[in-house]
Amino acid sequence: MKAIQTLKDEHQYILRMLKVVRKLSIHTFNTKEVYYEGFHKAIDFIRNYADKFHHGKEEDILFNVMSTELGEAIKIGPIYSMLAEHDLGRLFIKTLEESLFDAEKGKEEAKVDIISNAICYTDLLYRHIDKEDNAIFNFAADKLSQETLEKMEIDFNKTQEDLNKEETERKYVQLLTELEAYVVKLGY
Numbered sequence: 001m002k003a004i005q006t007l008k009d010e011h012q013y014i015l016r017m018l019k020v021v022r023k024l025s026i027h028t029f030n031t032k033e034v035y036y037e038g039f040h041k042a043i044d045f046i047r048n049y050a051d052k053f054h055h056g057k058e059e060d061i062l063f064n065v066m067s068t069e070l071g072e073a074i075k076i077g078p079i080y081s082m083l084a085e086h087d088l089g090r091l092f093i094k095t096l097e098e099s100l101f102d103a104e105k106g107k108e109e110a111k112v113d114i115i116s117n118a119i120c121y122t123d124l125l126y127r128h129i130d131k132e133d134n135a136i137f138n139f140a141a142d143k144l145s146q147e148t149l150e151k152m153e154i155d156f157n158k159t160q161e162d163l164n165k166e167e168t169e170r171k172y173v174q175l176l177t178e179l180e181a182y183v184v185k186l187g188y
């Protein structure tokens with residue numbers, strides 16, 4: 001159960017970053033100015049904390065275990081759809097980054113792609129996290145055996161060590177807090 005709670009706790013940091021990205025987008029919409037450094041820092045957080053650190057544990061451990069232990073219907077239904085959403089998120093972030101580079105080089109219309117990809121990403125992730133928190137994770141906690149849940153906790157701890165949990169969280173929570181302070185200073 002602790003492993004699932006860890007994932008839920010990480011969602012809280014990701015949700016805070018989604019708010020920041022939405023506010024950076026609203027700022028661009030209102031002023032036509034892009035806070036490039038802020039967007040690039042948000043992409044760093046999304047790729048390394050939300051994706052590698054958080055989605056990595058879901059994909060390599062939890063979803064893997066659910067797919068093998070809870071049957072084919074679970075694997076090709078909810079689990080495939082969660083994996084597809086992770087992939088779609090990666091596409092939005094890749095296009096967001098490309099649009100930032102284009103706008104930085106002076107391509108004015110790329111600003112519309114910055115806003116649209118940033119907002120599509122946040123909307124996707126809000127819905128995705130809601131499904132995990134309120135359906136998938138509870139289903140896993142309910143249906144997986146106690147033995148599997150305990151083994152999963154060991155695998156989580158091992159992965160967290162490999163990913164340097166303390167240092168990763170310290171770095172990305174600090175980055176998140178700085179960006180939150182910046183958007184407040186912008187008036188959002």
Ligand SMILES: [Fe+2]
Nearest residue numbers: 055058082132
């Ligand atoms: Fe996920």
Ligand SMILES: [Fe+2]
Nearest residue numbers: 054058129132
């Ligand atoms: Fe998640």
